[in-house]
Each structure stands twice: as structure tokens, then as C-alpha cells.
Amino acid sequence: MKLRTWVILGLLISASVVLSQWREMRVFWLLTMKQCRGCDLRGVELAGKDLQGADLREADLSQANLSEANLAGIDLSNATLVQANISLANLLNANLQNTDLRGANLSGTTLIQANLRQADLSWSTLIFAELTGADLGGADLRQAEIHGATLVQARLEGAIMPDGLAR
Template identity: 40%
Template sequence: MIMGGNEMNFRTDLVCTMLFSFVALSACATSNLAAQEADQLGMTEESWSEDGGAEDGGAEDGEAEAEDTLTLTIRTDIVSGDAAIEQAKTTKLCQRCDFASADLRGLDLSGADLSNSFFSSKELADAFKTMSNLPKPFPVGADLTGANLSGANLSDALIMDAVFVGANLTGADLTGIRFVRTNMTGATLTDAKYCRTMLPGGEINSADCYTKPEGGYKQYAIKDGTDQSGSDLSNMDLSGKDFSNFNLSGANLSGSNLSGVKLADADLSNADFTGANLAGADLSGANMPNANLTDANLWKAKLDFDSMNYFIQYCRTTMVDGESMQSTGECAL
């Protein structure tokens, strides 16, 4: 890794170009994403301007707005090379480590925390930091052939041109990962956690942007009839149930598994969906003013946006595309 204290100022769309233009993506996701991935390459965000203007909110009338800029500084605290491999093997803890072009074949890294680490090639990392041309053809990144990563935390790692052939990723946390040009032939992914995870083919999987209640689900029990207003349906497994045209106004559905649930034309006003899993749910025509979707998962949900033009509380809400998260107003931790 190249280390130092030199600052670099560059257009955020250049960051997007270097990280995404050579991937089959229609557009760079967000500027914040670019900043995050730059950080994984050994840089820290020093300043960020959404509108490029002054602190008063932007350029004056008739004055051209400045371009968005991102000021990054090379990190000096990243463990890399053989030291990173040894730390990962011996302590099973190596967050924000640099595994560029590392040979990790056959290693037992089960249960290791390797979150926010970098698994691409040295050539790509160096090209990014020096703002030089990207190497082509793209060199092979970290080699994890046959590695045991069962139960490992790989969340938000940057994985490009890496090799996971025959790797064991059973129960691994793949939250926020983008597997770019990654060979995963024969890899075992049983019970792996997918949340804002971009698979090698470019598909986003967010099926697991949901945490099951501690102690398991409560016994399923619901009163008769379609009027369930004010009911406590929290921490239940209600997946696949049909609540079309139900009155669930003011109901507490927090922490519940509502994947594939039919809520078409239901009254969901003031309902609490905090931490609920609504992946694949049918919410078409639902009435949702003042509904609370804090930490909810809406991946692949069917929504009628015309019926959602009310104030709805979003906070770290995983949206329909499975990749973007939305927050409105102040977002409690």
C-alpha cells in the first residue's frame, strides 16, 4: 500500500468512473458510496460538499455552481500484506485491512471479522490512489480458493477481481458487499446473510436486511375479522399471510417477518413497522400516512407510490431496489 499524507481533490464522478464505469452498472450509486469505497482503499473523507457551494447553501443567482468535490487523505493506520494475513489468522479480527492480491488459499478464517476490508489487486489500489489509468486486463485480486469463511463477517468489504473458488461462506455476513468480477465457482453460500449485496452478475440481494427477534417469534395469534386496528402483532412470523383490505391502523408490527405478505388496499395509517421484514410484500393501494418504517426492509416490495404521498417515517429503511437506504428528518440511532 502507498502511504503518506498527501491530500487529493477530485471530482466525485471521477471516483464513480474509476470504481464503476468498467462494471456493468448503469450509473454510480451515490457519492457517499464512492467515498466509502475510497476509504477502503486507504483514504479518509476530509470534507464533502453536496452542492459544491459555500456553507450558506450554494451559489448566488446567475453564478455557476461549483462542481461536487471530495477531499481525501491517505490513511496510515491500515494493516496490509503479510501482517494483515497473520493478524487475520491468529486473532480472527482484521477490520479495514488491506488484502490486495493476498494469498489466502485454504486458510481457516471461520468466524473472523474482516469487515470493511479490501480484497482486490495491488495494481487497482495503486491506480486509484495515484489517479493513474486502470490496469487492463484487470489483475487477479485476493485469492481465497478453498478458504473457510464460515460465519465470517465480511460486511462492507470491497471485493473486486477476487477468487472464492470452492470457498466456504456458510453463514457469512455479506452485508454491503459488491462482488465485482469475482469468481465464486463452487463456493458454499448456505445461510449467508444478504443485505445490499451485489452478486457477481450485478443482481442486488437484500433478502436478509432484517434481524430476527431475540428469543424467536411470538406465537402467531390474531383476532377474528379484518379490523385489526391497534393490535399487537409485533415479533411474529406472518410471512405469506393475506391482510388485503384489513384495517391495521395503529397496529404494532415491529420486528415481524412480513415477507410476501399481502397488504393490498389495507389501512396502515400510524402502523409501526420498525425493524419489520417487508421483502416481497404487496403494498399496492395501501393507505400509509404516518407509518413508521424505521429499519424496515422493503426489498422487492410492491408499492403504489400514489398512495404513499403522505408523511412516512423512513430511517435506515432498505428500499425496493434492495440497495438504497432512505431516511427522512432526524434519524434516531
């Protein structure tokens, strides 16, 4: 019985190490090739990294740290960034269409001309975010904190605002 327990414990530890190394390889690939479509990158540390123009369509970056990263022109369409830290990042001309950003921290983030159509921004923090010219058509902003955000020329048709009312 004791041997079996030790064997199972050893297998679990080995699997954990392999998964950790696999995730590190994906991050290396992403930083090198600027693409990782559909990758599982939950909880990765990418603060301050240059991912300009990267292809991360359908990737899972839940709880990832992307603060102060250069994400200009990135394609995050249909991606999941639940509770991700994207504060102070540059998302100029980024594609975030149909992206799940529930509970994400986008404070101070540059989202000028970003495509946020049908994005779920509920419970997210957009304090002092720069959304000039952003397309938020059909986006869900329920319970989002948008104090001090710049929404000059932002498109809000069909968006659900923080108070729950549709525009």
C-alpha cells in the first residue's frame, strides 16, 4: 500500500513538472514567434514584454500578468483573459473582438482604435483607460469601473453600460 502511494505521488509530481516546462516552452515560442493561437497560457508572467502584432486568437490568458506590455496590433479575438492584469499596457489597434475580459484590470491601458466588439468587460476595471476611437459595439460593461476613462469618438452602439442599460 505504501509503495503504491509513493508511486502515485511520484507520477503526480512528474506530471506537474512536465506541465510547467510545457507552459514555459509555449511562452518562449510566443516571445520568439509572436504567435500561440489557442494556447493555454493561464497565469503566465508577461509583464513588460513586447508582443506587438502577436497572434493569440482563442488563447486562454486568464489571470495572466500583461501589465505594461506592448500589445499594439495584437489579435486576441475570441481569447479568454478573465481576471488578467493588463494595466498600463499598450493595446493600440488591438483586436479584442468577442474576448472574455471579465474582472480584468485595464487601468491606464491604451486602447486607442481597439476592436472590442462583443467583448465581455463585465466587472473589469478601466479606470483612466484611453479608449479614443475604440469600437465597443455590443460589448458588456456591466459593473465595470470606467471612472476617468477617455471615450472620445468611441463607438458604443448596442453596448451594455455599467448601469446595465443598453446604448
